[in-house]
Amino acid sequence: MKNKKNGKNKLWIALLLFSMVVLFVTACGSTTETTTSTNPTQGENGNVGNKEEGSRQVEEKAELQKTTDTPYWIYVANEGSNDVSVVDTSINKVVATIPSGKVSHHVYLSPDEKYVYVMPKGETFITVISTATNEVIGKIEVGKAPTHPGYMPDGKTLVVGVTGDKVAAVIDMENNKLVKKIEAGKGAHDTSITKDGKYAFVSNNKSDFLSVIDMTTMEKVKDIKTGPVANGNTMSPDGKLLAVGVTDEAKAVIIDTHTLEILAEVPTGKGVHNLRFTNDGKYLMTGNQGDGTVTVIDTKNFEVVKTLQAGLGANIPTMSPDGKYAYVTANNDTFISVVDLSTMEIIKNIPVVKNPHNLIFSPDAKLAYTTNWGESSLSVIDTETFEVVDNIPVGLNPNGLQLMTSVPKEVALEWQAKAEELAVEKNNKETADATPITLEEKLYQESCSTCHGLNTIEASGIKGDAWEQTVDKMIKNGAKLTPEQADTIVNYLKTKFPN
Template sequence: MKVRTSIAAALLAGSMLAPVTSFAGQVPGGASDPDIPISGKDRLYAAEQFSNTVSVSDPSTNKLLGVIKLGDPQPGNLSPLYKGQVLVHGMGFSPDHKTLAVVSIGSNSVTFIDTATNAVKHTTYVGRSPHEAFYTPDGKELWVTVRGEDYISVIDAGSFEEKTRIKVPSGPGMQIFSPDGKYGYICSSFNPETVVVSIADHQIVGHVKQESPFCPNIAASPDGKQVWFTLKDIGKAQVFNARPPFDLIKTVDTGPITNHVNLVNNNAGTFAYITVGGLNEIQVYRTDNFEKVATIPVGNLPHGIWPSGDGTRVYVGLENADAFAVIDTLTNKLIANIPVGQAPQAVAYVPNAVPEGDGTQNLMPLGKAGETAHLKLEMKGSKNQQTATVTLFDQGLTQVLQAAVTGLEPKKPYVLALSEHPDGSGELQGLSNFMTNPAGSAIVNAVGPIRQIVQAKHKDERRYLVVASSVDGKPTKVLQVQAD
């Protein structure tokens, strides 16, 4: 007994003196996979919703190389003869890192792109309003959440054809897989239920209760122990056991417009990084004790997030800033920004995407996709109390307006409107009616020549963005006004 105790003490002492070594394996791979140091062969992608582009960046230099044009902005994409993609949004990549799968919500499509050449290999059309797509760990199937319906479209990775459908609760939001290839985890955007599906036979084998119906994003840990998912409507993240009985482990309060989550292994441990759009920040949690260890301000409306192949960096798509925020995961500091296209949504980091050459074929300059204007709203009578970020995405003579609004009463009707005067007084003209979620926030959209109005040079022609309470769909009391 004494000998065993001495040996144990010696081993413990040795482990305490030994240098900390890097954890291997980054999502979506397993913990036994080797880390892949950042290099010029890697590529960083963003799916951009309003310019209908995919941006391609070199993470070794933090430089944008160009964009892959999948479609046109408005009004070109309104034509009945239009053949391009609309609302480029979701993204996944194959285990061999050779293919990028890009989901376009408005055109019900999955576009398969060769990562080495940026060329479109095939486009597959699926059901109404697909949201996200990801490959099974063996690379044989691509599962697509068809959020406008009630199934997963399973596409054969070789033929690009749909081979079967998996019936799930309506509104599947996203799916991700256990690294060992046993399970697919599918959260819902319309129902408070995540299901677990056996990859081998496509049968549901588990159910997890969501605290709310709106889950946009889900991630599985490389060690095969945890699954994290976000709840955008109530501002929370939940964690459950990745193995049977798939029981809930933890619920974390994050904040309004909680978007995506991803997991990172580095020298300091294993961490969950969560984008909180309403607070314009990233929250970082340990995965062992769920302690929040960092809050990182990053810019307007952080959305998608993905780590580098070695876990030393995390890349965040800033939806209302048209940029990547680059974060050092050992210091949790913002170290760079990379310009991208309009309203980046899903993000993917693909190590060794370009084994040879410069990987710039078939890329186009950012051009119009980089043209935006940015505004802020604040509580009326409360200077510097920011409540909304507003971006006007240039579409030619018109713009797509997107406002990330916070600080309102939950589940109440409001109107985004134009007022005659900066303080919100005078006549109000409604732009968009909206209902806040349970966290008192909302993403609000409108289309028109809005920039020309809110930035008009002549005082008599200028109008100001406001948020007002709503009675019978008409704006009444002004609550938030455009900041100077």
């Protein structure tokens, strides 16, 4: 009985081992076949290519994915180069440059994102750009130096302060036409509009009053005396208060938007210009360019609760979308100050390039972009680490900027390809136009820049035959030149800098 059981056990063990071998061989064959058919380095004809080529293809695919993930563009007004840069933020490069008029100060996007309106302060018109083609499609004559507009609640009308013509221009954004010019004051500058669209407020920075326009009749109904140089103005989130920065008297004037009466005049730092309410409306913060401070005002009691020292030329306190921080730009400094709004303390000064002016946030608020006026770049800031992660070259003296989020992926890729083509053409042209360097000049540049810059030689004032003695001195001081090379350089310098 015992032997029979042992025999049966041995048979079951043998069968089990045989089944395992079959499964193993089948699995190995299956694995080999799958690996061969999906090998990423396979060529077009099914032949296996080299691993380097396969890696390159994988990297290109990853890069393509990077450039098409939720693309958005930033339109940047460049005052110095008189144009607008279109920045694709998925690659952090300019994909289009659009001539837009002298001293292109600011850009504004229509609510439907079909048009960009450029305010060139050196012109008498507003430049209209189609976002579908990134081309200028029209110019709306409004008067000298259009500046900062406000949007009507219907999203169809723009009201623009025209600094040089003492008017506010009303623009039909559906047809891109001037509707009317309405009397304002000298230096009509910033414009804010009530939530119900009843009133437009225009501050006049070459006058001592704020103009109030009834938008139902499109007539000025009141001038509110504020004091000389009524500069920036801003409206509270609930639309009940309007604040005006009065530069020459260093104060913020706070107005009831319903009664059109002044509620308070609150002292600020010197040279107050731009000012903003916090997202909850509890505080008003002013950028004081004259002394680099930020004044924090409690909007319940209209009292100063804090004065912060920011950068020179403290300009615009821009609130983060989550309402936790204010980013204060500085027109005459090299950093942005970050204010923690829970403590009203500056927690970080973020070094940028130069004279940060305007600032906007990415759609997910993970990045902030600021223009570096006086240079030709945008600085990109990580809002979690408060560190600059990139600087994007744009036009000269960038000022205003606007974000466009409705960029289809295929459109973004088209513009990226166009930008690459233009870059190649530009490089080829520069190469073709470049004057070929002679052997003599090459020898001069290589031999005479070892110990000092070539500018030292060119600024020395040495001329003609005096170069023989100078080159001899160079050789004695260690310049490694053969007699033939020395003669070549002397003759070159005699020709370049004759008696």
